[in-house]
Structures are given as structure tokens and as C-alpha cells.
Amino acid sequence: MTEPRRRFQTFDDPGHRKGPERIAALRAALREAGVDGFVVPRADEHQSEYVPADAERLAWLTGFTGSAGTAVILTDAAALVVDGRYTLQAPAQVDTGVVSVVPLAETSAEAWIGEHLGRDRVLGYDPWLHTPDGIARLERAVAKAGGSLRALPENPVDSCWAGRPKPPSGQVVAQPESLAGEGAEDKLARVRAALVADSCDALVISDPHNLAWAFNLRGSDVGHTPLALGYAILPREGRARLYLVSGDIDPALRAALDPIAEIGARLDLDEGIAALSGARVRLDGATGAVALKERVESAGGTVDVGKDPITAMKAVKNAAEIAGTREAHRRDGASVVRFLAWLDGAAARGDLTEITAVEALENFRAEGGDLRDVSFPTISGSGANGAIVHYRVTRETNRAVRPGELFLVDSGAQYPDGTTDITRTLAIGEPTAEMRDRYTRVLQGHVAISRAVFPKGTNGAQIDGFARLPLWRAGLDFDHGTGHGVGAFLSVHEGPQRIAKTGTVALEPGMILSNEPGYYAAGRYGIRIENLVLVEPREVPGSERPVLGFETLTLAPYDRRLIDASLLEPGERAWIDAYHARVREALSPLLDAPTRGWLEAATEPLGA
Template identity: 50%
Template structure:
């Protein structure tokens, strides 16, 4: 079963051949506007990781298609700022004769501009940057001859065939899956606004709006969200600024009388008419929002998006849905891995074949709404490209003696999945197995963790890295991101990384995905989803949390060096595999069940 991919396509989205001409056109436009530079973010007005075709400005200009990054175009240099996930990818996607990759966040944009540009005005679109971001840049440029200016979008001005805004149809998310009505959510959040003396909060994050109203959308790939803005007032009513074609009669009936539909062009006048104080999230709302409020004399109070933390702490119904989705997805993954072990030794498979087959097994569940992101399937050296996306041009055959990294996920109506497994294609060698085992040890350490209430992701990130550190190894990405419930596969504010200061709380779902990447050779990543839960009281009965594992798919025992594992690690792994068997075996049959029995046997 090779399957035919329906959701994922394999055409190249990067076009470095157009970069030089488009950059020249942009610089000409900047000169005409009296600007020395321009900021080109990846994000849209909703600060989304996944953006609609209309908002693919960074990709259109540079050719870089990663989900994070930005460009700064100056007269003599155009820097493309990318983090550790994209250091390899960017070099293959942009014209290096005209674009310069810049390692970020090691190199900060403000000091880079200051060091690169002697004087002049750098323009930016205030709808695409947050107040926090611009304030940081202004602080870094203070005392220099360089200043920032809010202006119309200069990329849009030269993008002749720019697509129109998305008009995906929104739909209701059932109360049985949400676990709390929109009315109850709004009442709870409105109480918080009243307690803080605030009249309203502006909502700009699509997943916040969808969560609050118990709706979903279809405006961006992979994430079931709609593009809209909203204002929640202190009585619990919401003004939703959304394109009319997105809301049909069925959804209008789902929304109660406390939700007022408004046209998108009414958003700015609506802001200007609000009574203050109005809460605005400095780190996620476009700068233009606070500028419009302040221009009208409305008091702005900086504060967190009131939906983000409640949304992160899943209801019992959402957790039940996520558990069901992961069991369904686990069975599809086991069928896929059985297929892979049967077909790969025969030869003739490529990365595209693998991606198509995996999507086929998920579609066979008859419950697949979409993928949760484009499947990352890297054979051999492609596995070292952390967010690699296979195209017809890069498609690599599977070869014996190499590793295959597959990071994938699905959107089901009851939950969102995200799982990574790395498999051996034949004998991958002792070095690869040792590295794999260290990555596995890091995952086990995090899975077994117990920690006091108040601990943040940054406090436990090192647990997953310690086995790699002992060998002088590491990885250049966070250990875990938050995950939504039939929402964004990357959800804040919770995460496990050196930068995360948000305390972990029961109901938060995160990924647990340490890795190791050797450029030009192989990549290894292992990922389960985990949920924060209250731990059994021990010792002096302090409140502690632990993790429940949601993902149930075996690890490749051919790459596990048993002698490297401690007794505790071995016990955890054997218990995990026993649970995988108990939960997944009733859902598969025939060859897949036989394969699962062998994969879940104790290490011995």
C-alpha cells in the first residue's frame, strides 16, 4: 500500500530564482518611499505560524519556506534570520548571492541593523509586528542614526499576483468535545476583566477566538482556525469581525445572542469606539491595534490574551478526545510501520512513497480531518534538516544502512496528534544506535519526571538533554511545544525549552521530542505527546505534577543499545511497550498485530 497523498503535495514552494529580481524591485520601491530598509516577517496579522497564501511574503521574496524567521532588507545586504531548525534548509532555498542567512536568536535584529546600516529609516507594517517586537527594536536602535517608521506593506506593493484573503467556511465544535460552553467560557473570562477593572480585551489569535466561541475554521493549512478579530467585553459579549461568507446559517445558529457579527472593515472603527481600559496582549496583538486605540484616546492596558492559559489547560472532555485520537492514530502508525518494515527491504521506496502511505493509513480511519502539519520524512542526510519537507526535486530513495526520520501528525475532530519515530533501514551502524539510545534516554527522563507546582518548561528542559550532554552532543530546538485540542499543533503559552517561563499546570499538553542531527549523515528525533497531571503525594506531601503519556507507538528496538540503559530506563521502556500492546493490539489485526507483538516484547 503506497497510497496517494490527498492533503500533502510535493511541489516545491521555494523559488530562489526569483529572489534577485524581487529584491531589486523591493529596494526600488523603498527608495521611492524614502526608506533605507524594510522588515519582512513570516507572520501574518494574527501572528500565525501557518499562514494563508496571501501572507507568504517571506517565502515569495526570498524562497525560504520555514515556519519561523524573518528578513531585513537594507541597501547593501538582505538578511534572512533563521533559528537552529532551519540552518541547513535556508541555504538550499534562497539565492545566496543576494540573501545572507543570519543565525537567530544568537544575532539579534536590532544590533544587526545598527551594525549594518549607518543611517536611514527602516519601514515596517504595523499589522504584522507586535508592540513588544517593535519596542525591542527601537530600544536597540536608540542613540543611532537609524529609526523605524510604520508604513504600508512594501512587499504587497510589488507583489502583482498576490492571492486574495482566505474565505474558508467555519463550523461548530460540539460541546461534547469542548467540555465547556462558549457562554460559560466568556462569563469566566469576563469576570477576570471586571476584577482587573478592564472594559474589554482585544483578541487577535485565531485559536483563541475559535476556542472561546467553540468554532473551527479553514483559513490556513493544517490548523482548523479562521482568520478574524474579536473584542470580548466585561459582560461576556463578543464582537466578531469576520468575512461574511465564512459564517453560514448553521454556524450562526450555533453562536448565541451574545456574539455579534461585524465586517472586518468595522474592526478599526470598533476599536476607536471602545470604552477603556482595554486589554491588549503586547506579545501577540499587532502594534496597529494599540496605535488605533491610543489615537482615539482609549486607555490601553497591556495584559495576556485572556484565552491562552485557559485554552492550554484542557477540559476532561478535551483530554478524553485527545486520548481517543491518539489510540486511533497509534493504530494507523503501527500499520504504517509494519508496512515500512515489509516494503523497505525490497527497495524502490522513496520519501514521497512513505509520506503518501502514512497519509493513506490515517485516511483509512475514516476520521481524518487533515494533517496537523506537512509530514517531515527525511531519509539519511535529509533527516538532519530538522523541518525538512520532501518535494519532487528533493525526493530521496530509501537506502539500506541509513536512518529514516518521520515526524507526522493528524487533525481529528476529537484531537490533534504529533508523533516522531526514527527507524533503521537495515544495519545503521553502532554510532547511529548509540546516538538514538541517548535521545531515547532523554525522552524517558522527561516522561518519568516529577516536579513541584510552579515549575516551568525551562526548569525541566535539561532532563531531556542530559544523556546527550554527557557525550558532548545537543540539539538546536526546544524539547517540547504545546498542542491544541483540534486546534493548532503548536500552541502557547506552554512549552519545554530554555526560554519558557510559564508554569506547567494540569491539563496542559506538550510534546516530548529530544533529537540529535549530524549534517550530511542522519537525523534522530523521538516524540510522544504528554499531558501534565497531578502526581500522587509523596514525602512531605508537597503538591507535585507528573506526565501522562498520550502516544502509544513502539520504538525501533534495532536501534536501542540495551547496555546503555539503566534498570529504571529499561523498566519504563518495557512498561511502555506493554501498554502499547494492551491499547493498540485490539485495534489491528493480521500482519500488523504480529509486527506489534514483536515490537513490544520486553528487551530481555
């Protein structure tokens, strides 16, 4: 394998166990600001999943590197509230003698504040890092404690952060219409029609994903997602105005947007908002900061906090985006199969570690062509590390992959024509009967989603249980959603669609989601199996209403060594065999002879 031109992942832990002195410095800054505590969410001013380096305040302060969590730092207590994905990871990264790790399932950040803030004490917050709904929840929590809430003009974490990175400045480029499938002018016309229907005069686009989709642009301001950070103001009539953090605008993009939009600097946003006097302005409830709301109101505008209509439009992929995504998965599948074949050899030689696996997989993807980034840091977990749902290997935690263990690798890539996300769990040596039982139950749930047929209007919550039923029968479950939405050369975690107990949005043809049930034996092993699926219309003879189903996009074999075929029903076995035949047919032309031979063996019919 040749080395890629650049590495997309590093294995340093940027704040591990450095919490005590940093939290002490923050408490000193809070005393100077005249407050008794401060809320530190894992967020930037757009509520993004992946944030620029200068917004990684929670990781710098506590050492916790997960993608979601909230720290509350008081003068005499501190807590980090995390969801079920991070209940194992957070205590391993945070000094729990200084910061208590609180599972969200037991106590929310607001409930913890209500119990610990104390009467007449002041809790500070950064108005750029919270939405209006989030602030309303904080206000209720603070009121319960008998305290008060105060917006701070400057984030006190920043004053403590020596060597804080500079804001991003990557180039902003055009996404070709051949891949986008629709011109920016036509997209904006659809958005304006939605504003008219909602009696709004303008939209403040605060989500960089929506900015990228609506204006057919891409950037590199954050890792793993091709975003240009910034905002846009879209009036019902007239040119839109973009306010981008980076000033490096590709001339071709500037020329393409010139008829429909002005491009300015992020620093000019306040000036643009000042022009909204008298306007009814839609602000996205999920990503619009309370600071934006306050600025619109100060300018004399009326804020309508609701849904940015772009979010729903972006979720439904058009024909060009679907075609590109299929092709990206074909190339990616070939790279993953090369990796899986290599992995078997490396494991047999005994020279496989979690980090060498990550590096090898990235190399294979780079050799496959058009790799722009990984779509998230690869989860490469052997043995007990595989039970940490969002485990991220570092040089400190890296371990050898040993015989008798399971190895879980969850990875994805960003290509100009599509975004991928795939998880495979692999046996290293001889698996135990329990491992095979649990793997097969997870696979049965995965296949149940793949085979699902459902009436139009069905939401993700209504089919989430399909993936859990085989585990429930054995008294088992998993503590994350079954599937998340995925973008088209955009975020690997895209809303509003999802397959989860909280998935209330109806699934529509053109939506792409993950299908990833799992099982986690804490301290021993983890199992997860993931493909991406496309919602598509289905013809059902005699159907009395429109029916939908899923096309599986991901192409890579399951580990037959972990399948207990005696647990499978005939329909499940037939689906797995048909999927393996499809994988073999689609990928064999892209592989060399030795890898084709490995794939043929890996995709033999069950029982053969």
C-alpha cells in the same frame, strides 16, 4: 490503500532560488516609498505560525519556507535571521549571494539592523506585522544606527507580488460542546472575570486560536490548524463582536452564538474599535499588532498591553478535551503502526522515497477515519536530510531511503476530537554502533521526561535538562526545545507551556506537551523521538506537597533495532517494556492480523 479525498500536502518549493529578481523589485518599491530598507517577518497580522497563502511574504520574497525568520532588505545589503531549527534549511533555499543567512544565536535581526542600516537612513515596516514590543526593539536598533523607523501604509512586498493569492474564505463551523467540554457563554464569563480582576473594560482578541477556543468555533482559513481568521471585541458587559475574514458562517454556529455575540466582517473592525473611546482595553502582547494599539488610542481608548487571559485558560484541557485527545491518539497510533509495518516492507524492496513515505502515512491516516488535516507538513528525512530539524521534502530535494541510513519521520494529524504529533527515527538496514549509541541516549532523555515526577509550580525550564543529560554525558546536545504545548483540535504548537530552557510557565494538570529530544549529525543523519504527554496529578507516598507527572498519550513502538540495551538502567528498560506492552494492548484490536504480527515483534521486551 485507497486515496484520500484530498491531499493535505504538496511537494512544490514555492519560491526556491527566486530571491534575486524579487528582492530587486522590492528595492525599487522601497525607493518609490522613500525608505532605505524594509523588515519582512515570517508573520501575518496575528503572529500565527501557519499563515494564509496571501501572507507568505517571506517565502515568496526569499524562497525560505520555515515557520520562523525575519528578513531585513536594505538598498545595499540583505539578511535572513533564523533560529537553530533552520540554520541548515535556510542556506539551501535562499540565494546566499543576495541574502546573507544569519543564525539568531549569533546575531538578532535588531543587532544586524544596528550594524548595517547607517546614519540618516529610514527603515520601513508594516504595522500589522509587528507587536508593540517588537517595534520598541526595532526603534532601539534604528536609533543605534542613527536612522529612523517609519510605518508604511501599504506593504511594499504586496505591490511586487504578481498573482498574490486572495484572502481565505473557508466555512466557519461550530465545535460541538460534547468535544469542547464547556459552552462559549461560560468561557466568556471566565474571561470577563479576568478582565475585571485586571481593571480592564474590554479585550481585543487578536489570536485566532483564542477566538476559536472562546467561541467554540473552527475554520479552514490556514493550513494544518482549524482556524477562522479574524478578531473579537469582548466588553466586560454586553454582547461580544466578532470580525471574521470569511463570510461563510455555518447557520448552526450563527444561531448558537446569537445570544452572546454579533458576527461581522473583518473590514468592520475599525468601526468596532472606534466604539472603545474612554475604555481601558487589554491587547495581547504576543499577537496584538501595533496597528491595533494605534487604532484604539486614536479612538480615545487606553491600551493595556498584557496577556490575553484566554491563552492560559485554553492551555488547561478539560475532561472532554482530554478524553477526545486520548481517543484521537488511539486511532492515530493504529494508523502510524500500519505505516511503520508498511515502511519496513517498502524499505526492504528498495522502492521507498521521502515523498512516498509522506503520501503513504497520509493515506493510512485518512483510512483511519475523521482526518481533517495533517497538523503540520510531515518531516520525512532520510540520511543527511534527517539532520535538518524542520526539513520539508520537495520534489527537488526528494531522495531515496537507502540501506545503512536512518530515516526520521515527524508527523501529526488534526481530528475533531484531538491533535497529534509523533516522531519516530527508524533504521534502514543495519545501523552503525554510533547510530545506536546516539539513538539510545536520545531515548534515555525521552524516557527521563516520561518518568519525571515534580512538585506543583515546576516550569518547563526546570525539567528540560532531564532530556539532555544522557547526551551531555557524551559531550552532545540539541539546539531546540524539548517540548511545546499542543492544543485540542487546535494548534500543534500551543503556548504558553513548553519544556525548554526558556520555559518559564509553571506546568499545570491538563496541559498537553510534546516530549522530543534529538541529536543531529550534520550531513549524515538525524535522530528525534517524540510522544505527546499530559500533565497529571501524582500520588507519592509521604509527599509533603502536591506532585505532578506525565501520562504518555502517543501510542507507537520505538525502533528496537536502534536500542543499545546495555546502556539502559533497569528503570529505563522497565519503562520501555511497559510502554510497548501498553501500545500492543491498546492498538492490536484496531489492526489486521499481519499488522498485529508486526506489532507483536516490534514490542517484544528488550533483550528478547
